Amino acid sequence: MSLPMPSGKVMRFGIKLISFYVLSVLLIGIIIVQVMDLLSTGARPDKDTLQRDIQNRLLDSQNGRDIYAGAWGPSRGLQYHPKLAVGTDVQYKVTEVSIADHGPEVDFVETSSDCCNSAGTGSRIFILAAMRTGSSFLGEIFAQRRDFFYLFEPGKYLADHIESQNLSRRVLITRYLQLIEDVYRCDFSNSKVLTDGLSNETTLGKKRFAPALLRSNGCRRKGNELKRGKLVCDQPFPVSEITNACKSRPHVGIKAIRIPDLNLLLHLMRRSKTNLKVIHLVRDPRGMVVSRLRVHAKDRLPEGMLYNVSHITETVRYYVQRYCLSWATNIEIGKYIPSVSSNYKLVRYEDLARDPVGHTHDIYSFVGLGSKIPSEVYRWIVNNTGMNQKLNQSGSSKPYSTSRNSRETFEAWRKSVRYDFIHFIQSIGDCRKLMNLAGYLHVPDEQALRDPARSFVTNIPKFNLTKYEFL
Structure with missing residues (x-):
């Protein structure tokens, strides 16, 4: 016959037993979390899930402040993802999304693990940009790639x-x-x-x-x-x-706003060892000026007030004059000189805002990176352009149209200015010439400025290259 165990010993035994089970569960949980974390770092997105995500994507503009909002400023737009940031053994065979067969509504239709260009020679790219033109966002489509050494300014x-x-x-x-x-x-x-x-x-x-x-x-x-x-x-x-x-x-890229003249880069564009590809980023000078005024605290206006011609100081006028002259000249050099045009690409801020994924594909193809966008780049675009956010709060599944969102995004400056402001900008130096070269339409009057049905961004006109064949 066994003797009953004293109650104190029973209690201590029970506490030890419970502690053992609790510690065991915690340890198992930690191990599971770490294993899942490691697996998720290289996980490939399910094809059907990826297609549904793209089909449902929306451009959440919020009056034009979403797209590129993260790209402006000293640290915004560089969201740090711990699973993508570091690794002493650099892996270039990353998950990618092919857009070779993209349709009108589906940009990505397949995944692939082949990321690097088949030639293996590497690309050298230079983003020729000015302040407040979306260059930080454009640069991130290279900075986010694991196979790129990219320098910002x-x-x-x-x-x-x-x-x-x-x-x-x-x-x-x-x-x-x-x-x-x-x-x-x-x-x-x-x-x-x-x-x-x-x-x-x-x-x-x-x-x-x-x-x-x-x-x-x-x-x-x-x-x-x-x-x-x-x-x-x-x-x-x-x-x-x-x-x-x-x-x-294999690839090296630089983004700079301190090089105003394409001529300064011609020796690198022509040199066979460098074969530099220049991406010339252009923005409507009217929107660029408004954005530049907003970025400086002293130039910001109280809610409800509009910029008028009195806000265009001599400094602002001088900067706009330089911008329009330099950028119009760069476009003509890049388009008309045969030895330059093959390594030159004109990219508009407004086109990136309207279709960041499609134009990323075009840019990659131009610089020799192929027709696939690495999954980390795609995720960055999604996170920084509002593509995952739904605007329709009424319960309807119908998304806002691309044109409506893009217009609110890249023509939002129209809501912040009076017509006299716009008329003055359009009259400065070579601004009318730059607008004609890049496909920006003239705003004729106040009524047109306020008409939401009218857009002042049209297709980039075709350039008559035959007249310049002698060059």
Whole structure:
């Protein structure tokens, strides 16, 4: 006959038993989460699910502030995804979505794991842009790729250094062009100002200016095997890792707003070793001016007020005059000179706003990246253009039309200005010429400006190239 166990011992035994089971469940849960996390990093989207997602996509404009809202500003638009950010072993065979057979409503119809161009030679691209034209967004379709070494405004470090030393800014472009040529060769031996700038950037700064560095040996996650911690990078960052990050990727790209003249890049476009592809980003000067005024706190207007001609200061007028002259000249050089036109592509901000996926495909094809968009790029476009958000709150399944959303997006400036403001911009220097070359229509009067049924963005006109064959 067994003796009853004292109650104190029973209680202690029970507590130990319960603690054992709780710890076992927690441990199993942690292991499952980590396994699922690792699996999801390389998971391929289901084909049918992907097609349904695309078919249902909508462009949520919210009065024109959605598309590119994330791309403007110092850090917005660079949403950090921990599963895409870092990996010491760079993988270029990433999941992609083919749009070779896309129809009117379905942009992607198949998935593929072949991401890199078949030639294997690599692409060199340069985004020729101005302020407030959507260049940050355009640059991200390259920055988000794992096979790209992309630099955002590398001339900023040169400009800042020249300014800090109170030196002449006239030498900036000359030195900047030398730096650009060195970057395309992944040669940083003569670019100490650039490498020092990148080395001393915070992790967030590196993500903005050179995102490939986050996937190098100079950055890692703190934490143990079961818990991935915060991403940290060496400070200062090793210059050797900057070089390795560039050389280990087949493609190199630069976005810059400090190069105003396409002529300055012609030697790189013609050189067989570089074969530079220039993407010339253009925006309607009327919308660009309004956007530029809004970005500066001193120029912002209270809700309900409209910009009028008195807001066009001498500084604004001078900037617009330079923009229209330079951009009209660049378009004519890029379109009419036979030796240049094959490496030149005119891209309008308004077209990217209307169809970011379709125009990403066109741009990739132009620079030699093929007809497939990597899944991480597609996801970034979806997250930063409102494609997953539904505007219809009434319960109807009918989406807002593309034209309606795009008009609210890229012509939203019409709601912020009086006609005298627009009339003045249209009369500055070569702005009318630029508008004609890029397919922007003249606004004739106040009534037309307020007419929601009218759009002032039309097709880019065809260029008569036969007259310039002698060049």
